[in-house]
Amino acid sequence: MLASPDTMELIRSGDARIATPLCVDLDGTLIFSDTLVEGLLSGLTHPQQLPRMLAGNRAALKRRVAEVAPVDPRTLPYNTGFLAFLKEQRAAGRYLVLATAADAQIAQxxxxxxxxxxxxxxxDGQRNLKGEAKAAALVERFGEKGFAYAGNDRSDLPVWKAARSIIIVNASRSTREQARIGAEVEAEFGGRPAPLRSMIKAMRPHQWAKNVLVFVPMVTAHALGEAAAWTGALGMFVAFCVTASGIYILNDLSDLAADRRHPRKRLRPFASGALSPAVGVAMAAMLLALGIGLSAATGTLAIIAIYAIASVSYSVALKEFPLVDIFMLAGLYTVRVLGGGVASGHTASLWLLAFSGFLFLSLALVKRVEEMTAVARSSGNRTAARRGYFPGDIPILQTFGCASAFASAVVLALFVGSTAASAQYGSPELLWGIVPLILFWQCRLWLSTVRGHMHDDPIVYAAHDWVSWIVAGCVFALVLAADSNLAHIL
Structure with a gap:
């Protein structure tokens, strides 16, 4: 929080400013978010409501958004430093007014x-109280220079000009400079963390570990020495990373209300207010455009388009349908393998796709069981927001997941004993060692999930797990040994 040094002393001393009503803006000032943008984003999860929401003028739009997507005032990202200041002002006897361009239903x-x-x-559904209109309304209510005003952006400049004194909250440098011209500044407040750090966090770079899957077809095709394969796979990797980051941001924006009720997700940049929803929309658009450009350059535009459409469909609607969401998650993992095959010039085999399908289905179930277990531990929650499951579903989901894990091991064992493995590897019998390793790894993930140690995503968990690294190293060593005809040499 940034505040002028004498602000608190003025409150304690009963300065004349206390007698001046203090009018407070809502979006970007009292809260770090924008209720209209949040409402419109929430409307994406109810597309049938969008025509009704978007009809009419600006004030009518706000009224319809407030009706279709009401906010939960308990979970909004309040500017806590500024809110504490307001409470002290109220305790000192100051008259406080919430003066906002947001709809009256939300404000009330x-x-x-x-x-x-x-x-x-x-x-109020007819008059949009922003900028000059808000200034006129406050002058009509309190008289010229008869009020103080706290705001945050350029649209507040006309209101600050009509106010007796001003409070600047979370404003850009240029806005602060213009607001100070000829104004009596009571206090200044910041509050948002460094935007660059929050932007990087919102992109979830730790999730990029999943995109290593694009290199799997190249490895299984014994093409590690092909420069062209590496170039294509690396381009596909980056395309998946930026596209996934853009979709993660869209997912966070559509899930704001649910994330704010989650014990960990409430700390995400958009849910916590560290970044505004408008910034998120711009970031998502740029990242998706970059992903499309890279995929076009590597000849995998169709793969990225399928991935993006499936991911957005999942975020907007499909995640609410039980079982459909799990199969969609497994499919999104599998698309990475397919994309890597196309980009590297080594198409994924049916054996690889069958094994991957069961493996990824198990991992998707790990993710959902972890989530429902967290809900079951939370008091007062009977189901997760925007999910079609209840805590009572956990046992059957665990059964599905363990069955998928063993099915993947069976498919791998069948491949090791097939003529395809004999044709591809000099010592295919060494591949038998991979079967128990993969099964052990999946069983360990499930045990960690049941014990409550799993994070939101099993791939991210594995990336930080030393046992998973040992298993991966052993698997890689066995593949190299089988490929090099080591058994026959020994």
Missing amino acids: AIAGHLDLFDEVIAS
């Missing part, structure tokens, strides 16, 4: 939750 809900404001002035 927030004011009722905080129990802090004496009055609410907001858009």
Whole structure:
């Protein structure tokens, strides 16, 4: 929090400013988010409501969004430093007004939750109280220079100009400079962390470990020495990374309300207010455009398009359908393998796809069981938001997952004993060692899940797990040994 040094002393001393009503903006000031943008993003999960939401003028739009996608004032990302200041002002006897361009339904809900404001002035479905309109409404209510105003962006400049004194909250440098011209500044507040760090966090680079799957077809085709295969696979890897990051951001934006009720997801950049939803929309658009460009350059545009459409469909709607969501997650893993095969010029075999399908289905079930186990541990929650499961479903989901794990081991064993393995490897009998290693690894993931040690994603968990690294190293060594005819040499 940034505040002028004498602000608290003015409150304690009963300065004349206390007698001036303090009007407080909502979006970007009292909260770090934008309720209109959040409502529109929430509407993406209910596409049938979008025509109704988008009809009419700006004020009517806000009213319809408020009706279709009401906010939960308990979970909004409040600017805690500024909120503490307002509470001290109220305790000192100051008259507080929530003056916002947001719809009155939203403003009233927030004011009722905080129990802090004496009055609410907001858009009413006919008049949009932003900029000059808000300034006119406050002058009509309190008179020219008869109020103080706390705001955050350029649209607040006309209101600051009409106010007796101003409070600048979470504003850009240029906005702060313009607001100070000829104004009496009561205080200044910041609050958001460094945007670059939050942007990187929102992209979830730790999730890029999943995209290593694009190199699997090249490895199984014994093409590690082919420069062209490496070039194509690396391009596919980067394309998947940026596309996935853009989709993760869209997913976070569509899941804001649910994430804010989650014990860990509430700390994500958009749910916590570290980044505004508008920034998220811009980031997602740029990342998706970059992914499309890279995939076009590597001849895998169709693969990325399928992945993007499937991912967005999952984020917007399919994640709410039990079992459909799990098979979609498994499919998204498998698409990475397919894309790597196309990009490297070594198409994934049916054996690889069959093994991968069962393996990824097991991992998708690990992810969902972990999530439902966390819900079961949380008091007062009977189901996860936007999920079609209940804690009572955990045993059957565990059964599905363990069965898939063993099915993947069976497929791998059948491949090792097939003529295809004999044709591809000099010592295919060494591959038998991989079967128990893969099964051990999956069983260990399930045991960690049941014990509550699993993170949100099993791939990310494995990337930080030393046992998983040992298993991976042993598997890689066995593959190299089988490929080099080592058994016959010995």
